[in-house]
Amino acid sequence: MYHYDDFDQAFVAARVAQFRDQVARRLSGELTEEQFRPHRLMNGLYLQLHSYMLRVAVPYGTLNARQMRKLADIARAYDRGYGHFTTRQNIQYNWPALKHVPDILAELAAVEMHAIQTSGNCIRNVTADHFAGVAHDEIADPRPYAEILRQWSSLHPEFSFLPRKFKIAVNGAAHDRAVIQAHDIGLQIVRDEAGELGFTVYVGGGLGRSPFIGRKVREFLPERDLLGYVEAILRVYNLEGRRDNKFKARIKILLHEKTLETLKDEIEAEFAERDATLLDLPQSEVARVAAFFAPPALEPKKPGSDRVERRKGKDARFASFFAANVTAHKQPGYVVVTVSLKPIGAPPGDASADQMDAVADLAEDYSHDEIRVSHEQNLILPHVALDDLPAVYDRLASVGLATPNAGQISDIIACPGLDYCTLATARSIPVAERIAQKFGDGAKAKAVGPLKIKISGCINACGHHHVGHIGILGLERAGEETYQITLGGSGDETAAIGQIVGPGFSSENVVGAVETLVETYMGLRTSEAETFLDAFRRVGLAPFKEALYERSAGSDI
Amino acid sequence: MPDVITANRLADGVVVFQTADGAWSEDFNRATVCSDAVATKAALARAADDMTRNLVVDAYAFAVETRNGHVVPKALREAIRAAGPTVRRDLGKQAHGLAPHSGPAAFGEA
Ligand code: HEM
Numbered sequence: 001m002y003h004y005d006d007f008d009q010a011f012v013a014a015r016v017a018q019f020r021d022q023v024a025r026r027l028s029g030e031l032t033e034e035q036f037r038p039h040r041l042m043n044g045l046y047l048q049l050h051s052y053m054l055r056v057a058v059p060y061g062t063l064n065a066r067q068m069r070k071l072a073d074i075a076r077a078y079d080r081g082y083g084h085f086t087t088r089q090n091i092q093y094n095w096p097a098l099k100h101v102p103d104i105l106a107e108l109a110a111v112e113m114h115a116i117q118t119s120g121n122c123i124r125n126v127t128a129d130h131f132a133g134v135a136h137d138e139i140a141d142p143r144p145y146a147e148i149l150r151q152w153s154s155l156h157p158e159f160s161f162l163p164r165k166f167k168i169a170v171n172g173a174a175h176d177r178a179v180i181q182a183h184d185i186g187l188q189i190v191r192d193e194a195g196e197l198g199f200t201v202y203v204g205g206g207l208g209r210s211p212f213i214g215r216k217v218r219e220f221l222p223e224r225d226l227l228g229y230v231e232a233i234l235r236v237y238n239l240e241g242r243r244d245n246k247f248k249a250r251i252k253i254l255l256h257e258k259t260l261e262t263l264k265d266e267i268e269a270e271f272a273e274r275d276a277t278l279l280d281l282p283q284s285e286v287a288r289v290a291a292f293f294a295p296p297a298l299e300p301k302k303p304g305s306d307r308v309e310r311r312k313g314k315d316a317r318f319a320s321f322f323a324a325n326v327t328a329h330k331q332p333g334y335v336v337v338t339v340s341l342k343p344i345g346a347p348p349g350d351a352s353a354d355q356m357d358a359v360a361d362l363a364e365d366y367s368h369d370e371i372r373v374s375h376e377q378n379l380i381l382p383h384v385a386l387d388d389l390p391a392v393y394d395r396l397a398s399v400g401l402a403t404p405n406a407g408q409i410s411d412i413i414a415c416p417g418l419d420y421c422t423l424a425t426a427r428s429i430p431v432a433e434r435i436a437q438k439f440g441d442g443a444k445a446k447a448v449g450p451l452k453i454k455i456s457g458c459i460n461a462c463g464h465h466h467v468g469h470i471g472i473l474g475l476e477r478a479g480e481e482t483y484q485i486t487l488g489g490s491g492d493e494t495a496a497i498g499q500i501v502g503p504g505f506s507s508e509n510v511v512g513a514v515e516t517l518v519e520t521y522m523g524l525r526t527s528e529a530e531t532f533l534d535a536f537r538r539v540g541l542a543p544f545k546e547a548l549y550e551r552s553a554g555s556d557i
Numbered sequence: 558m559p560d561v562i563t564a565n566r567l568a569d570g571v572v573v574f575q576t577a578d579g580a581w582s583e584d585f586n587r588a589t590v591c592s593d594a595v596a597t598k599a600a601l602a603r604a605a606d607d608m609t610r611n612l613v614v615d616a617y618a619f620a621v622e623t624r625n626g627h628v629v630p631k632a633l634r635e636a637i638r639a640a641g642p643t644v645r646r647d648l649g650k651q652a653h654g655l656a657p658h659s660g661p662a663a664f665g666e667a
């Protein structure tokens with residue numbers, strides 16, 4: 001993985017010192033809250049419902065054991081013993097004191113981490129496919145490009161005061177695991193006919209109150225032009241994005257107002273003007289950064305494991321874990337293990353300090369010191385030898401981290417919602433907990449098959465509900481929580497925004513409504529192989545609508 | 558509408574409520590209730606002073622009502638803010654016995 005050089009270390013240290021000074025001046029009254037707010041936001045510090053909230057970046061979702069242990073230590077020393085992993089490969093601490101934040105940032109800097117640009121109107125933490133470097137369907141590892149973008153965008157003077165936040169995601173495999181089409185810029189690594197590496201570029205994706213799927217602006221962007229082209233997009237956006245209305249300030253709105261063709265032309269014109277000597281990516285620099293992400297030297301192994309087969313035969317839960325949470329690795333004899341942070345009935349994405357330590361230990365013992373954070377709010381051990389799987393499973397189980405539900409109906413994304421968030425209109429976590437309890441992580445969930453439920457506590461859509469196969473949006477009506485359901489959303493290479501199925505449901509009835517939807521799907525699927533999303537795409541809203549509003553007694557109309 | 562004034566303490570972000578003597582308490586139950594708009598306005602002016610003095614940030618008034626003989630926040634948001642996350646009863650004010658007396662439990666368990 002990437003390691004800070006002296007420049008990086010000094011850069012982050014200077015930033016910590018600067019923020020320490022700003023906090024001291026705020027506490028002494030030299031800075032007003034109004035003056036201080038933009039500084040704290042540029043350092044990932046929000047004021048939330050109960051307290052301050054600190055958002056720490058896990059760049060492109062990769063971290064090592066030492067970093068994970070530091071996250072655990074911070075949770076213990078400065079917070080309430082846990083952290084919340086988010087859909088943007090960040091970790092959020094919900095209870096830090098302002099006076100301690102400079103110390104927290106110094107601790108993070110000691111392990112090459114920071115909270116720079118995790119909030120504010122700037123280029124945010126660049127995210128990537130969580131199976132980067134190990135996926136069997138990978139074209140190239142997206143992380144070197146994400147790291148190059150991070151270095152380029154960190155405190156970029158021209159792009160530190162954008163009209164609004166700006167999110168970039170890079171995916172390196174055929175299957176999109178990074179939801180790139182829901183980002184301001186989505187980069188899909190491809191190869192052209194000559195085998196040259198480049199990117200298909202999508203612009204103007206975004207969720208929130210006006211959801212849009214990103215539009216293709218370049219079929220093939222040569223690797224060399226990455227920064228020049230991204231700069232051109234940002235320059236057009238920075239100059240022309242709306243600053244008069246926060247709700248119309250994202251590039252998705254600019255694209256919509258200008259049309260794709262005009263925006264494309266403007267980007268190309270800006271790109272033609274670039275200073276190529278400054279921005280063309282030198283092959284040597286790509287190689288230098290890529291070397292940090294070179295795969296570990298994995299000892300060759302035979303593809304199967306008798307141990308695993310024996311355990312599967314006598315332990316149904318292990319067999320379920322194997323089926324749901326274990327994915328093929330590029331190298332035979334190794335697997336990628338998803339550590340579900342969705343234990344049934346607990347807040348999605350939360351991990352205790354002890355659990356973080358346990359995952360760090362496992363990474364050291366069994367996964368070449370590597371951990372990933374997924375946008376689905378789970379952790380990943382990317383390089384586990386198949387023979388070690390029973391041992392890894394047992395240790396995960398001993399700390400409550402062996403829930404065998406990855407990709408299933410109880411592996412729900414949920415934003416913090418009204419339990420933590422000042423902007424929320426309803427709670428999202430309790431709904432996730434109740435749905436998970438209804439379907440569990442056993443035979444019932446397995447029978448349903450792959451199904452992504454995503455829940456947000458307000459229209460900002462931090463829980464990605466628009467791209468959930470079943471999306472749930474918490475709203476408030478006459479002082480009561482009410483939940484609007486969308487169907488058919490998707491966040492992969494077939495990205496789509498879900499369609500509203502009809503009037504919303506009360507907190508009491510929303511879980512029943514999901515049950516009705518699932519039963520309807522199971523009743524109409526052509527076979528077990530037809531997933532919820534496939535079935536929805538075949539039959540559309542009508543049968544689901546009918547089941548919810550005409551046949552079921554549970555609706556609230 | 559009767560109101561209570563709330564803010565976050567600057568140095569640690571803890572949610573606080575204005576008391577009868579114009580100080581701030583972590584305990585909603587010790588908050589002073591402003592019975593009318595005039596009282597709310599005066600209390601908000603005191604809170605604005607405390608923001609200028611950098612004691613608290615983001616002060617505002619929220620509506621309360623009497624339920625089962627106890628003053629409680631009217632809106633779910635304020636009930637949760639005065640008690641702690643409904644999904645972690647071991648955290649926040651509720652963990653120290655400082656939740657409103659018939660607090661968000663009345664809103665149904667998670
Ligand atoms: C708790 C404090 C949070 C606040 C105040 C907050 C605020 C917002 C706002 C205002 C937007 C809409 C932006 C726009 O459309 O211009 C947004 C979008 C979003 N946030 Fe958050 N958020 C919070 C937490 C989170 C968390 C916990 C996650 C991850 C689970 C997250 C991930 C996202 C994503 C993915 C979007 C939508 C994608 C997009 O519009 O580009 N946020 N957030």
Ligand code: SF4
Nearest residue numbers: 415421424457458462
């Ligand atoms: S979707 Fe709304 S409620 Fe959920 S975290 Fe984002 S801003 Fe808060």
